[in-house]
Amino acid sequence: MSLLDAVPPAPPESAALSPARPSPQTLDLLALRRSQKLMLIGAPGPTDEELEALLRLAGRVPDHGKLGPWRFAIIAGEARERLGAALADLIAGDATMDAARLEAERRRFLQAPVCVMVVSTAAPHPKIPEWEQVLSAGAACFALLVAAHAAGYAGVWLTEWPAYDDRAREVLRLGPGERVAGFVHLGTATQDALERVRADVASRTSRF
Numbered sequence: 001m002s003l004l005d006a007v008p009p010a011p012p013e014s015a016a017l018s019p020a021r022p023s024p025q026t027l028d029l030l031a032l033r034r035s036q037k038l039m040l041i042g043a044p045g046p047t048d049e050e051l052e053a054l055l056r057l058a059g060r061v062p063d064h065g066k067l068g069p070w071r072f073a074i075i076a077g078e079a080r081e082r083l084g085a086a087l088a089d090l091i092a093g094d095a096t097m098d099a100a101r102l103e104a105e106r107r108r109f110l111q112a113p114v115c116v117m118v119v120s121t122a123a124p125h126p127k128i129p130e131w132e133q134v135l136s137a138g139a140a141c142f143a144l145l146v147a148a149h150a151a152g153y154a155g156v157w158l159t160e161w162p163a164y165d166d167r168a169r170e171v172l173r174l175g176p177g178e179r180v181a182g183f184v185h186l187g188t189a190t191q192d193a194l195e196r197v198r199a200d201v202a203s204r205t206s207r208f
């Protein structure tokens, strides 16, 4: 049985849901989860069916005004090579570019079997600040990562230059005002990740 068989179907609107869902496994996952370096993520990745379920879970994020101010674009199969090559072509003439770097750029999406580009579609709204819409897109990235971990997949949330370079907008099919919140690469870890330095929460916590 796939782990995702354990994912309940989407509840209908207005279904009664308990706001507290005690889950020791979720606490364990949050305490110990780690991203994996992209170069250490390989096949297999989530199947189309699993990905559909993961995206449904990622879409259940807090979202002021019920705007759904994000969208997901899947980079899988042959699109991985096509998109990587198109992005690499954009920077092939850059002064700092060399053959090895260009080849790595071409292979950007070939390492992990699946990448989800999470796009913030935040836009001016009479009531909902754009900032809050952007935060919801970030939450969707994290929810996707956590859901993938819980389903047994490794992942990493990256941005890098394609998220910020205007030349990449057409290749990535970004509409006016849209911004890349993250490229969430998903697959299977080829080795364990090592814990990294964590922000000291106590020094960042105060009380009124």
Ligand SMILES: Cc1cc2nc3c(=O)[nH]c(=O)nc-3n(C[C@H](O)[C@H](O)[C@H](O)COP(=O)(O)O)c2cc1C
Pocket (backbone or CB within 6 Å): 033, 034, 035, 036, 156, 157, 158, 159, 160, 181, 182
């Ligand atoms: C919005 C965002 C963008 C990121 N972009 C990059 C990136 O381009 N390159 C990189 O090496 N790490 C990037 N990271 C950091 C990786 O996701 C990093 O591996 C991760 O934060 C490790 O923490 P974790 O093990 O708690 O997931 C980014 C993180 C965030 C939140």
